[in-house]
Amino acid sequence: MNKKFLCTKLEIKLILSIIFSFIMACIIFISLETIGESILDSHFSKNYFINNQKNQAISSFSKYVSDNKLKINDHDKITQWVHKEKYVNLYIYKDSQLIYNSDINDSTIYYGKPEENPFMPTGSLYEIKFADTDAKMYMECFFQYKYYYIVSIFDGVIAFLCFIVIMLIFIKRKTTYIEILENELKILEGGNLSHEITISGKDELASLAQGINEMRKSFIEQLDSENKAYLANSELITAMSHDLRTPLTALVGYLDIIEYKKYKTDENLRQYIHNSREKAYQIKYLSDKLFEYFTVFNTNDDNLELEAFDGNELLEQLVGEQIFILEDNGFNFQIDSCNTTFCIEVNLISIRRVFDNIFSNITKYADKMVPIKVKYYIQNQLVTIYIENKINNNLKAVNSTGIGLKTCKKIIERHNGQITVEKQKNIFFVQISLPIKS
Template identity: 90%
Template sequence: MNKKFLCTKLEFKLILSIIFSFTIACIIFILLETIGESMLDSHFGKNSFMNNQKNQAISDFSKYVSDNNLKISDHDKITQWVRKEKYVSLYIYKDKQLVYNSDINDATIYYGKPEENPFMSGGSLYEVKFADTDAKMYMECFFQYKYYYIVSIFDGVIAFLCFIVIMLVLIKRKTTYIGTLENELKILEGGNLSHEITISGRDELASLAQGINEMRKSFIERLDSENKAHLANSELITAMSHDLRTPLTALVGYLDIIEYKKYKTDENLKQYIHNSREKAYQIKYLSDKLFEYFIVFNTNGDDLEVETFDGNELLEQLMEEQIFILEDNGFNFQIDSCNTTFRIEVNLISIRRVFDNIFSNIIKYADKVVPIKVEYYIQDQIVNICVENKVSNNLKAVSSTGIGLKTCKKIMERHNGQIVATKQNNIFSVQIRLPIKL
């Protein structure tokens, strides 16, 4: 049997409480016994209580013999009386010979087989008249033992009650704490998750309370995350319905004009067709972004397949792809690259999606006069990629659903990274942070 005998902290404390309580109870019992015996010894030694009890017993035995016409040979009846009295030893003599001894098991000494009297030299003998002869008796009385027994029983009860009281006092704190935890769990069951669980001590109850508290916090975080996700999805649907409805309404309007030939010239027809095409592309762009958002957010992060790349080569490749497109649109760049060799684990498709989103926004919103600043460097085993541009002052009113940024944030979270976008004094900057392998 390989079961290990290992006490938990609670069991160990309980054992110590029992030992301590039992020790105190024993000390109390011994003190009470000592005091009680001392008082009884003093009481019995200072008065004639025992003599009176003995004289009364001798008188009762003589009366018993007389009332029952006992003969000196009626040992069985004599023994019955002795057993009834309990605290008496009786010795009967005839002609200085012992004929009855209550201390012998069979309580019978036959006449003709006498024993010498052990009390004849100094003991007190009393006359007793049997039906057939006169005899002498010697009686030893132990009536004081009855009171010693009563005191011992009383001391034992007091000691036991002290043991129970001490145990209750010692475990009161734990039972109170258990009651506190029960009440706090009822509060949590009632829906008040903000209530903090009381953590007291370093035993299993404290560990249990800590676990409940951590579970409460995790549940609150999960509820907050679900509420935020629900709110974000609600806002997204509201924004997307508005953004899709606007170009879709315009497209339907243009198509109605074309179908019912409400245009005046062929130039107007070409313009309506051109506008319809632009609105169709705008709807396609928005729907692509929406599908991209749901694909990213509904994919388990554990399913993300990553590869290890040389960090400088990968970033140079991604930058070159974007710079080619932006230079073709009239933008200039200032690039400050990293001289430290490092490796990085990423999903190439996802990271390229992040850079595509960032630089496509630059094409739409950035001022072409001011160069785009790009910098990446290593700090605390993190590669920091900073892209900064000035927002164009000639933009028309632009509304954005923020789907692209939300998608990028989710992608970076799955890479254990971070993306932060800020705008200050008409300067828009994006910072990407990714862990590296040196």
């Protein structure tokens, strides 16, 4: 499986931090080298240090020759001393001819007839007594290099430590952020969903924190929705139980009167039967509304089948059906239709249920003396249906559970629309907005 190189921001940051750390380590190394060499150069510019070291080396070699009774041709033992000293080059001359040179390999040392050395130094030769003869030697000393090597090693260690420290700073920042996220997740696990997740940076860890935070918000919204639904259902059940209990109590009372023949006349009997029938229909109406409510609220939105309709024709049909019924009940209308052609996608059965609920409320609560206003128009890719009526103040107080309007709101939301229901003094209006198909 192929994997992209440097496919994440975190990897890129890691590579950049390595490069930055390496560059800083190189700068520190070069700076320390420059400072160290400057100090050593200043110190070694004083001849007494090198002369003292050289005199000590000459004395050491003379003592080595004397103690070991070396002969002028004991090149191997002389070489051992040179290797032990490390920072010297030794040249031995006999009668102005080079006998030994520590710079060249043993195979090239002048055994047999020595050749005259055209580069024989003058004025820097020292007498040396071997067991078999006297000779002169010339010694080159490089003892100061040892200190340069030490300074270079020290500078390298410091630069490497700086590289590690800079890398650890970057890694520590990320591990600290991971620890923060871990602690905040424990807070969320404890049930404190209001705690905000810390979002820092723009890499994958920040994206992870953002995702956790969004998940936290979604979970809160889901809990709020569930709580609201629970409260709404509780209120509904409470209201419905009250609304059902009243006609049921009356119905049971009428049936008991009929069952035990507590009526006085046949006219009373017919009245009790009529009242029982009215209460039975009232119970049926309430149970139908309750069934409609739970059918809408417990149906998955994905199961809603939408069909495309000509908007003007559909609204004229839906409003026309309601007007026909309400005109028979003595209501008047003011219709302001839309002249713009548009298309709309709806579930016809659900939308008809919305109009049935709205105009059913108008039948119950509207004042017949004031015309019902119906208007629909196009604005911002939405078709808006506005329905207004005056409330009949002569009606007796009616306790309503609001099931019909809740059902309408849910249906419109499932169509990606909005519904607004308001009451201003004695005016009641409903405004529905649905998206039109482009």
